[in-house]
Amino acid sequence: MALLSIVLPAYNEEQNIANATSVLSDILEEQEIPYELVFVNDGSKDGTYREIQKAAESNSHVKGVCFSRNFGKEAAIFAGLEIATGDAVVVMDCDLQHPPQVVPQMWRIWQQGAEVVEGIKSSRGKESLAHKLSAGLFYKIMSKLIRIDMSASSDFKLLDRRVVNVLLELPERNTFFRALTFWVGFKTETVSYEVQERQFGESKWSVLSLMRYAIANATSFSTLPLQMVTFIGVVAIFFSVILGIQTLVKYLSGTAVEGFTTVILLILIVGGWVMISLGIIGHYIARIYEEVKGRPKYIISNTTENIDGNVLGAWRRRERKG
Ligand code: UDP
Numbered sequence: 049m050a051l052l053s054i055v056l057p058a059y060n061e062e063q064n065i066a067n068a069t070s071v072l073s074d075i076l077e078e079q080e081i082p083y084e085l086v087f088v089n090d091g092s093k094d095g096t097y098r099e100i101q102k103a104a105e106s107n108s109h110v111k112g113v114c115f116s117r118n119f120g121k122e123a124a125i126f127a128g129l130e131i132a133t134g135d136a137v138v139v140m141d142c143d144l145q146h147p148p149q150v151v152p153q154m155w156r157i158w159q160q161g162a163e164v165v166e167g168i169k170s171s172r173g174k175e176s177l178a179h180k181l182s183a184g185l186f187y188k189i190m191s192k193l194i195r196i197d198m199s200a201s202s203d204f205k206l207l208d209r210r211v212v213n214v215l216l217e218l219p220e221r222n223t224f225f226r227a228l229t230f231w232v233g234f235k236t237e238t239v240s241y242e243v244q245e246r247q248f249g250e251s252k253w254s255v256l257s258l259m260r261y262a263i264a265n266a267t268s269f270s271t272l273p274l275q276m277v278t279f280i281g282v283v284a285i286f287f288s289v290i291l292g293i294q295t296l297v298k299y300l301s302g303t304a305v306e307g308f309t310t311v312i313l314l315i316l317i318v319g320g321w322v323m324i325s326l327g328i329i330g331h332y333i334a335r336i337y338e339e340v341k342g343r344p345k346y347i348i349s350n351t352t353e354n355i356d357g358n359v360l361g362a363w364r365r366r367e368r369k370g
């Protein structure tokens with residue numbers, strides 16, 4: 049019988065662990081789907097890991113690992129994929145904003161042969177206006193950059209074992225899970241769902257962290273910003289040729305001298321573009337630097353009893369080999 053793994057990244061979610069465990073296990077047991085729940089404690093500052101341990105003691109389907117510090121949701125998702133042993137793996141938030149009732153639906157679509165089942169938001173749920181606008185802008189830009197419509201996609205999805213293995217083989221450290229599943233291809237189906245209200249606690253994203261996340265993802269998936277720099281340079285050169293000719297003509301006809309304003313403006317504008325361009329290039333160099341250092345995406349400091357001791361070993365071996 050096939051096994052379903054559910055990966056749940058958790059950062060300061062002590063109030064949500066027990067609830068997520070009971071809600072999910074009730075649904076899956078009722079539907080007679082063999083399952084395991086893989087909690088990844090992403091360096092929480094509260095008692096999240098204690099809650100995970102408690103859940104693992106009372107429910108043998110629960111597994112948990114603990115990061116040595118906060119490595120971010122992407123890292124937590126990938127750690128979960130690594131530890132999951134299922135034939136199909138669902139990734140979802142442990143605040144249950146991704147409705148658990150959709151999981152059996154995804155499972156059935158998988159049984160009918162889909163290799164990726166994307167959860168598509170039919171509504172974004174309750175969010176602040178600023179959040180909605182910035183998320184909207186981010187997805188517009190991202191969709192343009194990577195030529196995949198991302199506006200309604202989320203991290204809520206089911207992946208076949210084959211897809212999980214492909215994702216785990218990718219050597220890059222800066223990952224963008226949401227877009228990578230589109231990028232790897234495979235037979236994809238979608239289910240739509242309504243984003244639920246958060247059960248307990250509060251959202252972990254600040255405006256600043258969202259901005260950082262957006263820039264990191266955009267640059268890990270597209271080199272268009274770099275090419276834009278070239279484009280802007282070409283435009284600047286075009287105008288400078290026109291202005292150069294005009295200046296020469298004025299000089300030769302003896303009407304030079306004025307035009308001080310133009311010079312100041314040009315210096316400001318060109319200077320601005322040069323700095324922005326250098327910034328973009330610098331950002332990519334920083335990304336290359338990070339990749340070249342080859343540090344692991346995350347460090348596991350602890351696992352629950354029932355996790356195969358080999359998980360840590362396998363992870364270390366892989367890191368050494370890569
Ligand atoms: N999360 C995480 N590491 C982080 C931030 C968030 O593992 O650094 C997890 C969090 O515990 C939750 C999921 O990612 O399960 C989504 O986070 P959140 O609910 O705060 O985001 P929102 O739903 O508001 O977009």
Ligand code: MG
Pocket residue numbers: 141143145246251
């Ligand atoms: Mg949430």
